[in-house]
Amino acid sequence: MILVTGGAGYIGTHVVRSLIRHGMDVVVYDRRPLPQPLLDGKPFLPVPFVVADLADRQALDETFEKYEFEAVIHLAGDIVVSESVAEPEKYYLNNVGGGMSLLAAMRRYGVMKIVFSSTAALFGLPERVPILEDDPVRPINPYGRTKWMFEQMLDDYDRAYGLKFVSLRYFNASGADSSGLIGEAHDPETHLIPLVLEVPLQKRPYVSIFGTDYDTPDGTAIRDYIHVSDLAEAHVLAVKYLRDASESRCYNLGNGRGHSVREVIATAEEVVGASIRTVETPRRPGDAERLIAGNERIINELSWKPNYNDLNVIVESAWRWHKGQN
Template identity: 45%
Template sequence: MAQRVIVTGGAGYIGSHCVKRLGKLGYHILTIDNLSNGNKWAVLSGELKVVDLADTVTVKEIISSFNPHAVIHFAASIIVPESLQNPIKYYKNNTENSLNLLKILSELNIKNFIFSSTAAVYGIPEIVPVTEDAPLNPINPYGRSKMMTELIIQDISNAYGLKYTSLRYFNVAGADPEGKLGQAYRESTHLITRALKTAKGEFPYLEIYGTDYQTPDGTCIRDYIHVSDLAEAHIVALNSLLNNGESDVFNCGYGHGYSVKEVISVAKKVTGIDFKVIESDRRPGDPPQLIADCSKIKKKLNWQPRYNDLEFIIKTAWEWEKKR
């Protein structure tokens, strides 16, 4: 009999790619999403229930009747500058609503939980590539809201026997290689998406925030992971938990980075469009480099990424953008 998995935020960018993969593997899936950032059309497998995690009565009824073997929790607000302007939204949606969900799972004795965390929990790491045991020192409300949730998960695990995996994402990019899914946020804040939208003419120019960092070309360096490889990381984490694996935390990246200027250069190559770029001042709180040490997830869960290639990542995103 197919195992049942609930996916919160499964109508969003990363969640929808995971739902698609779960469906192909034969899982029985139920997505819970309030559609604030997600889209109904993006849920390609299973059933969708449109509800907010703040509505604990309805959410508990849904989870109780579905009786999942595991819950994968993507639902969150994710825009760093917005978190600085509106921290209450982030603590409510990311931390309080996660606590609501975890309380329901403990009451229903549901034991397997996968959490979407972020490299933002590290803040500006002293050592790069950053390992999972690096100090947690987030520098914005988004990162702090995720760190707080990680700590809550650990405490609930210790008290109630919850088995969990927290996956700390680095810079997620690209689109479904089959062309069925991709980024569809109301507001485009990711570098690759903004670059491609600039190539399409949706923005007059692309801004580079800071060119005086201590990096080879002066711009920030980030570790970009293809969204389908990240979806696969959730699958290996799920399989581990369902087979009595231990609770753990894993970085999800490729272990090497590209600068902002390198990304722009590849975006221009892929699109064939020499779009306008202007240089601006640094944004507050941008680490010069953020690169994952992802050896742990490869070793412990046998995660094997397939799309570790910046040009391929940008090509899939460009094919998606051209369709939109």
């Protein structure tokens, strides 16, 4: 049995889907209910879920008492970088404090394996791309720092208590499950692909391009977009690795290829079949020019393989889901 915290969120629902497909038993723990779409009249994510906060010790204890967990996949957290700058306390309380509460419960119940949702934000403004796991970690906002703190806590728990962990440092999770039943919805939405697709859906008048004077071929920033289903599969591999792991590992998780903001918009225009209004604005402070994952470590060590690394396929899958929400 695998406990998935944050399993009701964008990435969490896709992770749950992958675990189910691989025959694993899952329990979701999230402060909001698990979405319940139907496929051919049957629940698409047929797993038990607990609606509770990580800070709720009693709910955590009841959950760990009720089920016997082999490992925890910890996705729960607050994720908006700009909000973390304005309200750091919220981020330290939830991403660090909530994480500590989870680790303490794991120790109380002897569950000593965890897969953690970390982030490329650990690397701040990197000196080179692709970014390798051992490149300098220098987060430049509270969000990134909370993730780095939790990774360091995992390291300390490994040394002192023998906890084994896999930290997956996601680059830009994007796209949606091929069923079109689950997809990306954040509130507020800050991710490029949904923001772009909300223009043709008339949910916003235009999409902003932050910075057109970067040292890149078209002047806009470059990111590594990884399909959420490929990202989800990495969690299955990480759980399997942890079954007899003697060593904890950190992996960068991206496609190893970058696309500019303008390329994403052009691809979306092609997929949607309409032009998408943009407004060019100055760079945002703290936005790196290029973030691209060096992904050889996870490919070599866990035999991870991206199946949907074409930007067109990623945007098409996102569009299918977004259209279905209207």
